[in-house]
Amino acid sequence: MSSVLLSVRDLSVTHGSGTRAVPLVHSVNFDLARGQILSIVGESGSGKSMTSKALMGLLPPNVTATGEAQFRGANLLDKNIAPPRGTGIGLIFQEPMTALTPVLTIGMQLTEAMVVHGLADARDAKARAIQMLERVGIPNPKQRMTQYPHELSGGMRQRVMIAMMMLLEPDILIADEPTTALDVTVQAQILDLLRDIVRDTDVGLILITHDMGVVAEMAEDVMVMKAGRVVEAGSVHQIFQAPGDAYTRALLDAVPSVETASVDSKPTDSQALLSIRHLSKTFSGGRAFGIAASVTRAVDDVSLDIMPGETLALVGESGSGKSTLGRILARLTKADKGNVTLAGTDLLSLEGAPLRQERRKIQMIFQDPYASLDPRQSVGAAIAEPIKIQTTLSKADRAKRVAQLLSRVGLTPDMASRFPHEFSGGQRQRVSIARAIAAGPELIIADEPTSALDVSIQAQILDLLSDLKSENGLTMLFISHDLAVVRQVADRIAVMRAGRILEFGPTEAVWASPRHPYTKALIDAAPVPDPSRKRSARAHALDTFPMTPLIEAAPGHWVAL
Amino acid sequence: MWRFIGTRVAMGALTIWVTTMLVTLLIHAVPGDPVQIMYAQSQGTTPEQIEQVRRSLGLDRSIPVQYLMYLERLFQGDLGNTIRGGQPVLEVIMQRLPNTLVLAVASMFIAIVIGVPIGFLAAYREGTIVDIGLMVLAIAGISMPHFWLGLMLLFFFALELGWLPVSGNGPMNLILPALTLGLSNAAIFARLTRSSMIDVMNQDFVQTAFAKGLPKAIVLRRHVLRAGLLPVVTMMGLQFAFMMGGAIVVENIFSWNGVGRMAVEAIFQRDYPIIQGFILTFSVVVVVVAIAVDALYAVLDPRIRRA
Numbered sequence: 001m002s003s004v005l006l007s008v009r010d011l012s013v014t015h016g017s018g019t020r021a022v023p024l025v026h027s028v029n030f031d032l033a034r035g036q037i038l039s040i041v042g043e044s045g046s047g048k049s050m051t052s053k054a055l056m057g058l059l060p061p062n063v064t065a066t067g068e069a070q071f072r073g074a075n076l077l078d079k080n081i082a083p084p085r086g087t088g089i090g091l092i093f094q095e096p097m098t099a100l101t102p103v104l105t106i107g108m109q110l111t112e113a114m115v116v117h118g119l120a121d122a123r124d125a126k127a128r129a130i131q132m133l134e135r136v137g138i139p140n141p142k143q144r145m146t147q148y149p150h151e152l153s154g155g156m157r158q159r160v161m162i163a164m165m166m167l168l169e170p171d172i173l174i175a176d177e178p179t180t181a182l183d184v185t186v187q188a189q190i191l192d193l194l195r196d197i198v199r200d201t202d203v204g205l206i207l208i209t210h211d212m213g214v215v216a217e218m219a220e221d222v223m224v225m226k227a228g229r230v231v232e233a234g235s236v237h238q239i240f241q242a243p244g245d246a247y248t249r250a251l252l253d254a255v256p257s258v259e260t261a262s263v264d265s266k267p268t269d270s271q272a273l274l275s276i277r278h279l280s281k282t283f284s285g286g287r288a289f290g291i292a293a294s295v296t297r298a299v300d301d302v303s304l305d306i307m308p309g310e311t312l313a314l315v316g317e318s319g320s321g322k323s324t325l326g327r328i329l330a331r332l333t334k335a336d337k338g339n340v341t342l343a344g345t346d347l348l349s350l351e352g353a354p355l356r357q358e359r360r361k362i363q364m365i366f367q368d369p370y371a372s373l374d375p376r377q378s379v380g381a382a383i384a385e386p387i388k389i390q391t392t393l394s395k396a397d398r399a400k401r402v403a404q405l406l407s408r409v410g411l412t413p414d415m416a417s418r419f420p421h422e423f424s425g426g427q428r429q430r431v432s433i434a435r436a437i438a439a440g441p442e443l444i445i446a447d448e449p450t451s452a453l454d455v456s457i458q459a460q461i462l463d464l465l466s467d468l469k470s471e472n473g474l475t476m477l478f479i480s481h482d483l484a485v486v487r488q489v490a491d492r493i494a495v496m497r498a499g500r501i502l503e504f505g506p507t508e509a510v511w512a513s514p515r516h517p518y519t520k521a522l523i524d525a526a527p528v529p530d531p532s533r534k535r536s537a538r539a540h541a542l543d544t545f546p547m548t549p550l551i552e553a554a555p556g557h558w559v560a561l
Numbered sequence: 562m563w564r565f566i567g568t569r570v571a572m573g574a575l576t577i578w579v580t581t582m583l584v585t586l587l588i589h590a591v592p593g594d595p596v597q598i599m600y601a602q603s604q605g606t607t608p609e610q611i612e613q614v615r616r617s618l619g620l621d622r623s624i625p626v627q628y629l630m631y632l633e634r635l636f637q638g639d640l641g642n643t644i645r646g647g648q649p650v651l652e653v654i655m656q657r658l659p660n661t662l663v664l665a666v667a668s669m670f671i672a673i674v675i676g677v678p679i680g681f682l683a684a685y686r687e688g689t690i691v692d693i694g695l696m697v698l699a700i701a702g703i704s705m706p707h708f709w710l711g712l713m714l715l716f717f718f719a720l721e722l723g724w725l726p727v728s729g730n731g732p733m734n735l736i737l738p739a740l741t742l743g744l745s746n747a748a749i750f751a752r753l754t755r756s757s758m759i760d761v762m763n764q765d766f767v768q769t770a771f772a773k774g775l776p777k778a779i780v781l782r783r784h785v786l787r788a789g790l791l792p793v794v795t796m797m798g799l800q801f802a803f804m805m806g807g808a809i810v811v812e813n814i815f816s817w818n819g820v821g822r823m824a825v826e827a828i829f830q831r832d833y834p835i836i837q838g839f840i841l842t843f844s845v846v847v848v849v850v851a852i853a854v855d856a857l858y859a860v861l862d863p864r865i866r867r868a
Contacts, residue, residue: 058771086774093772098765101784103791103862112783113773148863161769168773 005171005204006032006055010067011077013050013059013228024050024063025228032172032204037195039207039219039236041251043454044425047228048208052174056091057083071172087117090165094177096157100149107145110164117168125167132163136193154318155186159193166197173197174206179214183317183481188525191218210455212255213484213527216240224248236531254459255484255529272305273475274329274443279303279338281324281499298324299335300499306443311469311476313490313507315483315522321499322479326445329477330364331355343442360390363436367448369428373420379431380406380416383438390439405434409464426457433464437474447479462489483526487511492556495519500547505557515559518545565865569855573848580844581635584837585628588620596620614644618833640841641834643827650838654820658842661812661819664738665804669797671743672750677793679747680754684789685781687759695751702748707807711741711814738815742807746800753796754789761789791862798854802847 013025025047032038042048054065055076069076076083083089093099101109110132111125120128126145133141136159149157158178165173175194179187195218198205207218215222216236223233224247232245243249281299298321306312316322327333329340331347340347342361350358363386366372373382383402387393393401403413409430420428429449436444446465450458466489468474480486486493486507493510495503495518503516514520550558596615618641619627634641640650683695714737718725726734761767762785770780809821816822820839827835859865 056772058768084774085772091769091772093765093769095765099769101766101770101788102864103787104783105863112779113775116775116779150864164769164773 003034004031005034005071007070008032008055008068009070011051011054011065011069012067013047013054013063013065015063017064023228025054025065027067028223028225028230030223030230030233032206034171034204035198035202036221037198037205037207037219038221038223039209039215040223040225041209041212041215042225043210043251043456045227046225048225049176050228051225052091052176052206052208055083055174056085056089058085058091086113086165086168086170087119088170089172089174090168090170092158092161092165092173092175092178095181096154096161097181099161100157102149104148105145106147106149106152106160110145110160110167113164114167119168128167129163132167133160136160136163136166136197137189138163153186154182155189158182158186158190162190162193162197166201166203170203172204172206174208176208177210178207180209180211184483185317185521185525187214187527191527194218211527212240212252212455212529216529216531217527219531224251240529240531250456252529254456271308273308273343274306274477275341276302276304276325276329277339277341279325279328279340280336281321281328281333282336297321297499299328302338302496302499302501304494304501304504306475306477308442308475309469309473310491311478311489313478313480313486313493314496315480315486315493316496317481317522319498320496322496323447325496326364326447326477326479329443330362330445331359332364356389360386360439361442363439363441363444365429365432365436365444365446365449368452369425369432370420370452372432373428375420378417378419379423382420382431383416383435386435386439401438402434405438408437408468409434410460424457425453426460429453429457429461430464433461433468437468437472442475444474444476445479446476448481449478450485451481458485465489483511483522495522497545498547500560501550501558502545502547503557503559504550505554505559509554509557513554515553515557516545516561565859566852566856569852573852576848577841577844580841581632582628584840585624585631587837587840588618588833589624640838643835644832645830650834653823653835654838654842657818657820657823658846660817661805661808661821662846664735664742664808664812664817664819665801667735667739668742668746668804668807669801671739672746672800673797675743676747676750677754677790680751681758681781681786683751683755684758684762687755692755696755699748699751702745703752705745707741707745707810708814710745711738711811714741715814734815734817738811738817741811741814742804745807746804749800750793750796754793757792758785758789761785764788787861791858794854794858794861798851801850801854805843805846 008028008030011025011028012023015022015024028047028051030038040048040051050059050063053059055069055071057076059065065077067077072084072088074081085091100106107126107129110129111120111122114120114125114128115122119125130141130145133144138144138156138159144152144160149160152160162178173194178194179190182190191214194205194207197203207214209215219236221234222236222239224231224239224245226247232239232243232248234244239248240252243252279299279302280297283296283298300321302325304312314322314325324333328335329347331350335348339349342358345358347358347362373379377385380399380402383405384398387398387401399416402416406413406415411427411430411434415423420431423431432449449465450461453461462485465476465478469476469489476489478486478489490507492505493503493507494501495510495516497518503510503514503519510519511523514523546561548560550560553559553561596611596618615621619630622630638651640654642649643653679695679699683692686692718737725737766788767780767784770784771777775783805821808817808819809825811817812819812821813825820842824836824839826832827839
């Protein structure tokens, strides 16, 4: 444990040179020992990824690193030395969907570097690759060798990525947000795997993440970065129990805790605003001459009511059908069966002018604020557009309304003439919210509205949404994969998997006494931002959950058991 | 994989079927009486003769009947007879089609052999003087019309230097027309290859390959080139159709005895059976090439195969 592998002193990274140089990382110092897990925490733009790229010699052109990083008796930042990529330091990326070459087999990608580095000949490399696949928990490893990345799930691809790097027997593994793109249950498995690998091979792990829950669960030592500077470093207990820096405290506070509930749900006996009955939608893949080769039940016989003024959360992992359901309600996707009524009007049968009329009443907020605003439209115009279409306000009145809306979502009226690229992600999401509430909708469908944002920004957006809810009586369908976020905003939760609702009830009831094993697995898998309470239970096998019709287990608490 | 190709073949057959219908209608799309127009230039045709030609072409029947008759003959391998000379159209086309195919394939070969490496080099040296120079050259190549480039090549290599023959058919005669067609397409391939390679080089999996410690040469050859060539392969299929079209101009400049030149002559002479046969043959060639390209695409990109 004591032997220092990597010793970084005064590492700085700069973009450009001379008078136009922009510093990205300022004078970072740390040591990494064998078998140690060091976590570098920070939000986007903090320089945490640049630090790791500098160590790998993978900085983009125009970006230079200075300082010292002693590894195996050489300075990694010395440009005259070939960086020990792969064999010295392995790097695991965030996005397993794009990090593997789509046109080469898994086997090829696993073995090629071993052969290039002279670690094994082709046959030996293949045998070791199969062994390693088994080690990282991939079933049928022999078969996988001949498959292509697209034939594997995201979690499996991340395992392949880990196997690929570990086959080169590096001393250091850098994992750059390795689980951010994965579902929470899969995240738990990958974190377990990484921890096992560190324990078994004594590799030093640098875990880069923005997620305090992941930090608490994995790391022994933590380094908090902000705007290219290390603001605080220390042991994980020290950081969580007695954070010295204001920014660290802010980061910890911003984490939507699974411990604190903020919603006081008021049961309503009134008529449902939106009522969904027996809704189904199937997608078919591999269509040839109109005959589908495979059928996916995206939404499978779903019935739900949303009461006026409540926030109903639809929780599920990728592929659960939660977004499809949201899109059906917004009439962006057609349903196969079932019906949906909004305040008594049948939504799904509407066409033409009546449909446009009803559309005003349901508005959407999308996940990615970078993609959901037209880059060539000023934000004022974007917000004014629904007002123009749905009301008869004059131009001057519209401008007044836009100014009001901008102040309402925490921006200033003079921002109306600016364009989306002039705003940060959080500000853009505020614009999206202003646009959604512009025409006075009765229901807002928010599809992962904070998933693309940093935690501190996420907290602000969630606050804004709950303000709008309490002050304007907004009704909202909140779609999310993140139970902790959901707990903070929702009155009721519906847990969805493979197109079906497995559990449904008041937030506190579902949270305190989850009845369905899948709900339990989801809650268990969520990393808790408390290093003294490391999650021990392994994630459940995921294919074996009961999916029967819902029964009422407690008043208002339904479960498929 | 086989279902993918099966689908493509079926779509190709559908395309050709639609072409047969259009070809039948073509003769009626010309304003006025087609037979009279056909014979407008020849003197001394009696009304009886014209009536006979009309009957032999089936033009006295209704259009659906004409179409069925046409299909019936087509399935027997009969594309009709030329109006001048009365030879079987199929025979006339088949005599010349190989020449055009040789020209198109040679041009495609030149276009790829020159265009892809240039694009790859430009991408590798993105933003440098090499890149800019190559791309200026490529724009010049794209902008230059076939007939102009052809005439210039003819002027220098055949007339001034005397290295190559001016016209005719033979291996040496192939070089200039193939260069004419190939060079302008090389410019298109160069630009496409460059942008596609740059696109791929910015992808995550290239970072992964570098992170494994692979040397740049292997990363480029194994990871970048194959993924980056996919759009180029698609373009090959499209460009082949354009090359067949371009052959019409180039064949005339170099007096290359292909179907393009034949088609131009037939159009001037209003020889409808040949024009119909030419369009049909052309569409069959283009469809076959498109299917071949799709199959190649499936080989290169496992995601298309659909396990």
